Amino acid sequence: xxxxxMISEGPYTHQASDTAYNFTKxxxxxxxxxxxxxxxxxxxNNGTRLASPPxxxxxxxxxxSALAKEYKLDLVLCVAAAQRRGxxxxxxxxxxxxxxxxxxxxxxxxxxxxxxxxGIQSDRLITFGx
Amino acid sequence: MSQLHTVNKSPxxxxxxxxxxxxxxxxxxLLMIEDGVYGAMQGTHKSAMVSEAMSDISFYVMGxxxxxxxxxxxxxxxGIKIVDYSGFVALVAEHDTTQSxx
Numbered sequence: 001x002x003x004x005x006m007i008s009e010g011p012y013t014h015q016a017s018d019t020a021y022n023f024t025k026x027x028x029x030x031x032x033x034x035x036x037x038x039x040x041x042x043x044x045n046n047g048t049r050l051a052s053p054p055x056x057x058x059x060x061x062x063x064x065s066a067l068a069k070e071y072k073l074d075l076v077l078c079v080a081a082a083q084r085r086g087x088x089x090x091x092x093x094x095x096x097x098x099x100x101x102x103x104x105x106x107x108x109x110x111x112x113x114x115x116x117x118x119g120i121q122s123d124r125l126i127t128f129g130x
Numbered sequence: 131m132s133q134l135h136t137v138n139k140s141p142x143x144x145x146x147x148x149x150x151x152x153x154x155x156x157x158x159x160l161l162m163i164e165d166g167v168y169g170a171m172q173g174t175h176k177s178a179m180v181s182e183a184m185s186d187i188s189f190y191v192m193g194x195x196x197x198x199x200x201x202x203x204x205x206x207x208x209g210i211k212i213v214d215y216s217g218f219v220a221l222v223a224e225h226d227t228t229q230s231x232x
Contacts, residue, residue, distance in 0.1 A: 014165075
């Protein structure tokens with residue numbers, strides 16, 4: 001079955017990003033397909049490569065990047081939510097006159113249409129948030 | 131159409147569990163995750179609400195989230211099934227839609 005996931009909560013806030021990760025991992029390991037992971041609202045904070053959690057804590061950002069690499073996942077950050085929160089790729093940084101970008105490997109920035117498409121193309125869309 | 135409801139907040143903190151139970155119809159399933167697992171405990175003043183709804187709704191609770199909070203399985207309301215993440219995935223697949231009560 002084809003799943004998509006939407007995450008609207010930042011990392012280390014409560015548990016939404018952890019649950020979404022464990023859910024996605026279990027779905028992939030059970031042989032399901034993951035069409036897209038869409039990060040919305042504070043969820044875009046899951047996509048900054050500047051996060052440096054303590055060594056004995058889970059590394060939420062790198063965990064997503066690693067899962068994306070292993071299963072070729074499409075991790076999409078909402079562009080409007082990302083702009084507000086200072087998450088940028090090279091193009092967005094240039095467009096907004098910023099001197100640096102901070103998007104993590106495996107993530108890309110795009111629009112809400114990607115969430116709508118995920119809802120249409122997937123058998124199931126499940127939301128994790130606060 | 132079958133629907134799965136997920137609740138991720140304690141019923142002692144928010145009214146998400148109560149809302150989900152009120153909106154769920156006969157044959158729906160409800161999965162308690164994260165702090166929502168407190169809703170599966172025996173002896174709270176929300177336990178009766180859950181027990182009474184069990185005739186119409188199938189209740190599930192996330193085992194790893196119970197364990198993370200030190201809640202022993204013997205303290206869970208009888209009839210609530212304990213699942214892991216793979217079980218969560220299966221519940222989402224089994225039902226046509228999933229409503230996350232945030």
